[in-house]
Amino acid sequence: MALNRKIAYIDLSTGKIETRPISLEVRKKFLGGRGLDAYLLYNHTEKGIDPLGPKNVLMVSAGILGGTLASASSRTHIMAKSPLTELLGSSNMGGFFAPELRWAGFDHLVIKGKAEKPVYLWIHNGEIELRDASNIWGKTTTETQWAIREELGDEDIKCAVIGPAGENLVRFANVMTGIKDSAGRSGMGAVFGSKNLKAIAARGTMDIKIAYPTDALEYNKRFIDQIVSSKVNQTQGTLGTPFIWGATNSWGGIRTRNFQYNQCEYADDIEPERIDEIATETMGKYHMAGCFGCQVHCRAKYKIPSGPYAGKYDEGPEYTSQGAFGGEPDCKSAVTVLTGNHLVDQWGVDNLEIGSIISWAMELYELGILTNKDTDGLDLSFGNDEALLEMIRRITFRDGWLGDTLAEGGIQASEKIGKNSFSYLIQVKGMSNLHSDERATPALALGIATGSRGSDHLRSRPAIDLYHLPEEVLRKVYSNPVPYDGPLSSEHTSYVGKSWQVFWQELCYMGVDCLGICKYHTTFLGATLPNFEDWSRVLYYNTGLEMSPKDIWDVAERCYNIERLFNLREGLTRNDPKKGDTLNHRYFDEPCRRGAPDVIGAKIDRKKFKKMIDEYYEHHGWDENGIPLPETMKRLGLDKEPSHLV
Amino acid sequence: MAKVLMINYEKCTGCRLCELVCSVMHEGVSNPSRSRIKIMKWESEGLYVPISCQQCEDAPCINVCPVKAISRDEKLDYVKVDYDVCIGCRVCVTACPFGAMSFDVIDRKVVKCDLCDGDPQCVRFCEIQALEYVDADRVSVFKKKDAAERLSIAQKEAAALQAQV
């Protein structure tokens, strides 16, 4: 059945590999994917370890519904202590790797130690082999995948790989599969690199038995209809995620010139419709592609139309590339966005982090904190497209003082640069913010401040808050599967009830990450998309596991608390500007300078923000310092952690 | 008139949901290696082509089968394997010009598209309609329409160019 997938413990130092089943007890407590990864991380790592040392432990997993009829059951989760934040490292990617891992017999890999020389893992129908990777070390992400397929003689092999950035221990290097699917955040690629692990290759032909095939098929049809009939997913399927950037930029929720402006004006060339035009011109009318089993198909295929990389094929760009290489550095050129996107895909580095850090360096250059001496003569002015692309190269290859410094991540770089540079760094817990500006949207600001992997929009963002939904619709969404009769507000500029929305979304996204399905298939960008109730059914039909919506909610809450425990163990404190549930002071001190009439002038109110955090802790059952109360731990069955169940 | 499975590979998004639903429908499992349809991919170019049985009129598999286990189904007009007769020699796999006759490594038998008794699940789940189940004569009509559209666009572009001159 779908639950008989195993967990493998792989020690790269000794070469020892051990496989074990995952008990039903563990499944019911943590389901799989991110949730079980969090449990494994907390149980298998010691406090204070070096994230790039052999004692860090790397988790690679598929969700409990991976490869099943759950719609977009494609997601791979990767977890370890983050070399970027020195807190929880956690990242998720689509594509085709996770289902292949499951067909090869495994749900979870726990990778310890460090190989003496470059290796890759070959996972095939229940067997795992460590193979020499000396001849693929140094290759780009796609070259690596094609080389492994050729070496093993099977084109159906799916790989999770690192590129040069991971090998060079760039602290925000990513792990990739396919052309552009990336586990981008929190530097998981550097952890691969630190272990001399170039890739994980999987291929399998083992059945995943579906518990109730006919019902699963019928329910999947209904599930898909629910998903693809939503306005948001129809837009995604046409324009991809860039549509979000376009919509947000329209009213002034996009950061530009690092954090100086909140709207990238006259940016018509990087608007989603323009990027769609380029995709159409270079790849034809039908240029959208999808991840495994997904009918949303939000990813465009394109060729770079001009410039030094003209004619190169890639996929995307996601709105993160639009923000990171367009809005933030104020480079309003589609070719630059598409080229930047191609470079990070090939070299395996997080687009969001690298773009944000370059924009920060551009602001420091403008302020004179960084000089031509620091940049080796590079004119690091905002709007300099060539400098932006050159900095992507320098950081990836740690070329020159600035490239090497920025490759260490924002906080570490700010310590080296000094001169108040830290106060311009737009980060939470050491991870850069998305390209969005949350000063006019308190709920979104709370979400990034409290995210368990640092500043993040995929941890808890209540994006539907922006839609001005009637209160009764909000109540229908947010009082299920646990009752909520506190306040809620349709106004996205309000602070009322937002702490509950963020708390609810946190558990919703944790749920979806445990199941291994995509966030576009849940209450992220649309209020009519599936959540706990729907998952309870899809889980039952596919795996036979009977879990009520509330049971899934409890799993999510349990797993979110383990992530919190890990962060607290590694030094998170509420008000720490580098490791706390905080925001850069500019959110409170500098009002928005652009945007719609009442976005101009908006900033976050310190007192109200503090109150939101207090409320948020209360919803979680945490004390005023953000530490889970003993009764919360007991209620969630976490009072004996680490419990080493698996 | 009998219907056929029409594949328009240009539309295919490469998601492989057709492979998944095919293996669940026929075997009750998720396992694309047991699917009757398979998407061939050139990932570095973004090219995805679903391959399934063409239900050939003069089918090589029928012709080569040494025990006459393969025949044409009268009702749905498709090429059908009789497993009571089949000896699993895989000559049909060798003979098929499309590679659409597969060998199921778990059940140890040859497998091919049976149109799901007239309700092909791959078609039902393909929201983008890269797969359609249509009357046989429609296939060429759709292609004619596409060609006509390309022609008319070319004509308009030529006219526009001339106007510029």
Add this chain to the structure above:
Amino acid sequence: MATEREALSGAESLAKTRTYGKFRCHNPSCMGRITVEPGVTQCKCPSCGLEFRVAWVRPNFPRIRGPVWDVNRRIAQEAVTEREAAKAAKKEGK
């Protein structure tokens, strides 16, 4: 197990609230619903006056492509000036 059609989930039951063919003004204090004629490429919010460029996801499905930059910039500047004047007047009043 018999295939019984289960009741609509909360999320499914909200599907009837979807509003194809309309979109909301991007001004946070307005958020008024805007309906546009098929094929138009620009529109003006009837309640707050902001102007938007319109793109079409499908022939019956419009979305805001972006602001009409000059117009919305001017309206926002005016709002700021007005707010500041009101603030100053209030101060004087004290």
